[in-house]
Amino acid sequence: MAASDRTARPKAAFVYMVRCTGGQLYTGWTNDPAARLRAHRSGRGARYTRAHGAEGFAYLERCADRCAALRREAALKKLPKAQKELLCTAWQAAGRPFAEHGAGSAG
Known part of the structure; x- marks a missing residue:
């Protein structure tokens, strides 16, 4: 029973945009940003x-759980590129919140 108690709480998920080498943005979601970025690279x-x-990450946003991340991913994919770029710029200006998870570090 103790194991089920530990898994009862939803695992945090992240929605992200990765900047591609040609400047394009790829949008996705993950539970482990560092591992996902390594996989993309x-x-x-x-x-x-x-x-x-x-x-690397152009944008990274923490969501409550997988369902919230999937909804947010769908919403981001519908945005025009200019609005996606504004989100990326604001994320950079805010000090890249959650970026430590995607920078390849263990923490």
Whole structure:
């Protein structure tokens, strides 16, 4: 029973945009930003980033759980590129919140 108590709380999830080498943005979600960025950079990520390369996170947002991250991902994908770029700029200006999770560090 103790194991189920530990898994009862929803695991935090993240929605992100990765900047590709040509300047494009790829949007996705993950429970582990650092591992997901490593996968994109190594060619084990999405087909799009395998073809276009991945430089790093342009935007990273913490969500309450997987369902919230999926909803947010869908909303971000519907935005025009100019609005996505504004989000990325604001994220940079805010000091890249949650970026430590995606910078390749253990923490």
